[in-house]
Amino acid sequence: MTLLKAVRGTRDLLPPETELWDRVESTARRVFARYNFGEIRTPVFEDTQLFARGVGEETDIVSKEMYTWEDRARAQSEKSQSLTLRPENTAGVVRAYIEHKLGETGLLQKLYYIGPQFRRERPQKGRYRQFWQIGAEAIGPPSAGSESPLRDAEVLEMLASFLDELGITGWTLVLNSVGSASDRPKYVAALRDALAPVKDQMSPDNQRRAETNPLRVLDSKDPADEAIIATLPKIADYLDDESKAHFAAVLAALDACGVKYEVNPRLVRGLDYYTRTTFEFTHGGLGAQNALLGGGRYDGLSEMLGGPKAPGIGFAMGLDRLILTLKTAEGASSGAPQFALADAFLAPLGEALNAPALELARELRRHGLRIELGDGTFRLRKSFEIGNKLAHNIILLGEDEQASGILTVKNFATGEQTKIPRGELAQTLKNS
RNA sequence: GCGGCUAUAGUUCAGCGGCAGAACGCCUGACUGUGGCUCAGGAUGUCGUGGGUUCGAUCCCCACUAGCCGCCCCA
Numbered sequence: 001m002t003l004l005k006a007v008r009g010t011r012d013l014l015p016p017e018t019e020l021w022d023r024v025e026s027t028a029r030r031v032f033a034r035y036n037f038g039e040i041r042t043p044v045f046e047d048t049q050l051f052a053r054g055v056g057e058e059t060d061i062v063s064k065e066m067y068t069w070e071d072r073a074r075a076q077s078e079k080s081q082s083l084t085l086r087p088e089n090t091a092g093v094v095r096a097y098i099e100h101k102l103g104e105t106g107l108l109q110k111l112y113y114i115g116p117q118f119r120r121e122r123p124q125k126g127r128y129r130q131f132w133q134i135g136a137e138a139i140g141p142p143s144a145g146s147e148s149p150l151r152d153a154e155v156l157e158m159l160a161s162f163l164d165e166l167g168i169t170g171w172t173l174v175l176n177s178v179g180s181a182s183d184r185p186k187y188v189a190a191l192r193d194a195l196a197p198v199k200d201q202m203s204p205d206n207q208r209r210a211e212t213n214p215l216r217v218l219d220s221k222d223p224a225d226e227a228i229i230a231t232l233p234k235i236a237d238y239l240d241d242e243s244k245a246h247f248a249a250v251l252a253a254l255d256a257c258g259v260k261y262e263v264n265p266r267l268v269r270g271l272d273y274y275t276r277t278t279f280e281f282t283h284g285g286l287g288a289q290n291a292l293l294g295g296g297r298y299d300g301l302s303e304m305l306g307g308p309k310a311p312g313i314g315f316a317m318g319l320d321r322l323i324l325t326l327k328t329a330e331g332a333s334s335g336a337p338q339f340a341l342a343d344a345f346l347a348p349l350g351e352a353l354n355a356p357a358l359e360l361a362r363e364l365r366r367h368g369l370r371i372e373l374g375d376g377t378f379r380l381r382k383s384f385e386i387g388n389k390l391a392h393n394i395i396l397l398g399e400d401e402q403a404s405g406i407l408t409v410k411n412f413a414t415g416e417q418t419k420i421p422r423g424e425l426a427q428t429l430k431n432s
Numbered sequence: 433g434c435g436g437c438u439a440u441a442g443u444u445c446a447g448c449g450g451c452a453g454a455a456c457g458c459c460u461g462a463c464u465g466u467g468g469c470u471c472a473g474g475a476u477g478u479c480g481u482g483g484g485u486u487c488g489a490u491c492c493c494c495a496c497u498a499g500c501c502g503c504c505c506c507a
Contacts (some may be wrong), residue, residue, distance in 0.1 A: 005498080064433075117507080121504095121506075122504090124500075124501075208504095273472070289505095289506070291506070317506080380464090
């Protein structure tokens, strides 16, 4: 029989690495809560139309990377429905915002999520077909201040604080403005006009981009095309006064709180819904996938999905990539993540002591102690060997100890062995 | 989706057209209620899968699968 394996691009996360995941996630929850964000959990699959309309039919994500299937009708009266595993979470959050009429509260909705996303791409380092994102969205009616550049700056400052608190150093915040919903098409048209006469001289990749997504030409890494790219129109010249003022205000707010950034006029993002502010936090040592997180403003998304006007700004952070950078950083200093040691390994000496040992373990665990319970069939030597790997102390529960109520405890670090009355055991272990 | 590299023990990796190897880890004993250090012994395995060449393939060839790197794109 052939062995079943995790499918391509998916993987198992095992302890002790999962402790690192837990640390990152709990840090996110803690930091985001200080900014008054609340958690939202949306379904892992949605109507395919949500992504087609929200993310954009022409994007790579929608056109070739989605896991989509026809959910078959189970009754004559029922129609089959095209469903898709979510490739990102912003569309789902905005769908929920509309569906639950959160705009009617009149308040800005600040929501974060942590969960798996799915894209059918070729797996690589830092890129998986099931990957995890931590993201947040600040969305609401304009009257709630959702269009304010302060929101952009606040989200960026929150991200900087989060990365700092996690101990991630060496990141770079890169940002740009791609203009409002009306600026952007004008600019794209100008770009097409400028590219038309010169694109034949460019690399095949850029010729293709010039046709499908001219903005991407700006993002080209091809040095041969640099000269031509430098002559292309600049987005900054196509921003209307409002967009210019918005971007300036974002930068001013970042300056005021000392968050460092780089403006990159060529930063474009792949999703159709972005307007005005777009950004990335990048990090070296991630290989070709150097973007730790990306995001931006999406002032028109709600309306694209048939909802009310609800401007917003958000980001999605690649948890897999975050863990990767943490692991390489910590691997260099203190080695790979280690299992945390239990407070004590409890060794029953003989099978007859198994049941009493479980009772003692229960008592100690109720005091909050982390206890590894051995087995009465183990030879004492084996208990010591296992205990030494898993715990700080070993507790012996033999016939003598059971009869007298005085336990034998040995500390592995000091080698010191003591007799401790059962009533004092929990406190002694806690203090050690 | 395209190009390149790789796949051998639990792990990290040597190796060779002719009996499958090392280190670490694991198991047993020296030591019947005492770990680490030491010593002695032991088991590691469909050599990724399927086909081909050959007297003979873990080794050479082909295909597939998976991983890694780059491209595309993205978190």
